[in-house]
Amino acid sequence: MPRPARPRNPDSPSPLARLRTRAVALLVAVSILAVQVPVPAQAQDSGKLSPVRDAEIEELMRDYATPLMKAANVDPTAVQIVLIRDMSFNAFVAGGRRIFINLGAIVESKTPNQLIGVLAHEIGHIAGGHLSAMRQKLEQAQSRAVIAMLLGAAAVAAGAAAGASGSNIAGAAQAAATGPSEIIKRDLLSYVRSQEQAADQAGVSYLTKTGQSAKGMLEVFRGFADKSMFTARFMDPYAMTHPMPAERIALLERIATSAPNYNAVDAPALQRRHDMARAKIIGFMRPAPTVERAYPRSDTSFPARYARAVTAYRFGNVDDAQKQIDALIAEQPGSPWFWELKGQALLEAGRARQAVAPLRKAVSLKPNSGLLHIMLGQSLVDTGDAAQLDAAIAELRQGLGREEASASAYRSLAQAYGRKGQTADADLASAQAAFHSGDITLAKSLAARAKSRFSTGAPGWLRADDIVNYRPPKL
Template sequence: MERLCQLVKTGFKSLWRKSLVAGLIAVSVSATALQPAHAQRNLPIVRDAEIEALLNDYVVPLLKVAGIRRNRVDVVLVNAKSFNAFVSGTKIFVNLGAIVDSDTPNELIGVLAHEIGHLAGGHQDRLRQQLDRAQTIAVVSSILGAATVIAAASQRNGAGARAGAGIAMGGTELAQRGLFAYQRTEELAADRAAVDYLNATKQSSKGILKTFERFHKDLSLVRDRINPYRLSHPLPRERIAALEILAQQSPYFNKQDASSLQVRHDKARAKILAYTYGPNAAENAFSNAKGSVAHQYGQAISTFLYRNPRNAIPMIDKLIRSSPNNAYYHEIKGEIMLQAQDAKGAVKAFSDAVRIDGARSPTMMVGLGHALVLSGSEEDLRRAVGELEVAISLDPANSNAHRHLAMAYGRLGDTGSADLATAEAQFYAGQYKSAKQFAARAKRAFPKNAPQWLRADDILRFKNPKS
């Protein structure tokens, strides 16, 4: 009996977790140039210096009023077209689709303020406690139900067996509903916190209301078939009702974004559209604003990606002449030059980008390192090693940086360092088996307990995650 109850307990725990995850997935559906980054399973992360800098400018004032240190939070871009953002640990994940679908900076800032509300409120830690509580309810119900089934079966009582199954499934349903009710409360709390942060930073709450209106319209065809008790988020109309009066009372409700910020926001949207939505997406999106900076930017990027990269050079040069100290224009020119197989031109463009960039973006340094590797002279290869080592010190998990560093060391004849850099690249790309193979080779090339030997040993000792 004890063994059977343990099996039932384990089975229902697994079933409960699967059913809960299915519920969470069901409700979440509603809600460089763009270089692919290290793999996080099923989460396609991208890196882009320009868009990361823009989002950094969005979140810094909000984090300050929320009492959160900026150096404790990272904003991560996710290559997904759905309008969604979420927090995990100390990271705020933002889908590219959320940026594209936000017509104004204020709409996206409202979403970021909501996610910061979750961080400041400690909602993740409390959610884990609620998960444990809900799981306990489900497991106890499953054991009671199983005991009833066993007793009924021994007496050949079909009705009793069905009742026992009902107890087990009913407990799971009760646990799920309780958890979702708790999450809905936390979502409303994060909404309220977002309005407070926006007021404290003298920004409008109109954008977050517009986002909820968008969600409300998206649900128009299925609204009548939704069970509100099986949602982890309140219905959009409920969220609007809870915030509308409060938001409209703010003296900043009708305040508009600065025109310079709107231009940066539109350029980020144009870049994402060009890279991820197809050859004409950026130009079509800004067809009513032909000649605007965003339209020109999107057209230049689309031309180099999908047409003739050499035809994109005069387009980006025109933008550089209009704003010679824009590091991101020089960065894109470097990408264009690489595509046009002009490594020397790419080195010049990326060098200008790194020199101008005040944020010391490791993504730009990686671009320069890549161009220097392709340029091929021994002097350029040694410079590439220097640039890439600095980039890695700022962003250790950048698999592209390690990959280009491996190429540089390989061409310089330093096979041990090349193997170690390859192991690092594979490790941060989630290719652990291959990483261990290269680490084993690298380990043999260095003296025991040397820094390189120790790092190779760390990779070899790493235990692959089960899931």
């Protein structure tokens, strides 16, 4: 049964006014969609990046990237390299000065040159200021979107004033919304494609300056092109963020093969380090049966034995793992990473006292590694020996000098100070651990308590005060 019509409030908007409002809202929504920037694949899949730390692999990545950054006139000390726990092949730049490398990119790169080529491309984005330029482009796009929105709203209003029907006005609103936004979207995507091509060309120039081949870059991107070629046949080339595969590979082949170092190969020592890094990742990230298939018992190479030793301590008997690690150490006693693995396996097995000696050895062989100092400090705390607390604090402080954002180091430091009865220092370390874990509310609470226990103006008081008065940056 139809309900009777309600009398309209004279102060409420008319149907035509409400229609104009909906049209403006639609334009705003489309404008926002038009300026969205694609996010890395792994961020799309999981919604969150999961960084991992490893001193050996980070050092290798730094050794790969530093010559390229110098060739690009980029300060290597200003760029952070972050490993991501993701076994897909991906690397990308974010925040202007951070290079993210998936563990899968290392494993899937059969040679150092392949991964170095990818890094050269990413450094091309940094040197080219592409992220900053993209932000400016987005701001321009937003301005254009606002103008288009206003013009579209004006057109709808004009149609309404001329007595056009509701359906015609709605159609005009839809056209006003989709037309300008589609142009803006295509313009942005065209700009992104041009940045990718510029990064390719810049990357090849850095490889040339450092006497390296661009063959690895070409091999990687050709592989991507082969995988995407089928789907690319059905895509609008003007709606893609990267150049069409054939177009990109043709350009890259031309500049890569004409470079003077195209036939250069990686040094054998570098290839060995790369193979060891790949084996370590596979040992830590893959199930035991997968590791056995990749590195069967018949394979007696160092990478194979390294992977099996890692797997043995993760899934098997720690004593058996120790025998395998000791065999590696016997042949290469100068490797800090074998000593680190021995200490890590013992520490995680609850044998902190036994872990101290191999970790001391690892630190002596690689004294500039903050991560090794931190692990040694943690093992000293975990021994439960009060006589080791001062040494533990010294090691943790040494490590934090290089790894100032390590929440786990601050937690161990808080334990050490707490056992010594230094409550103010323990509260401050706990606050710093919470801060670097992202729990700002807890960090402020603990910092306020620490601040009340320090003398006003003391170094600890000032550090606590910084946390208490911290304000997150506005995005």
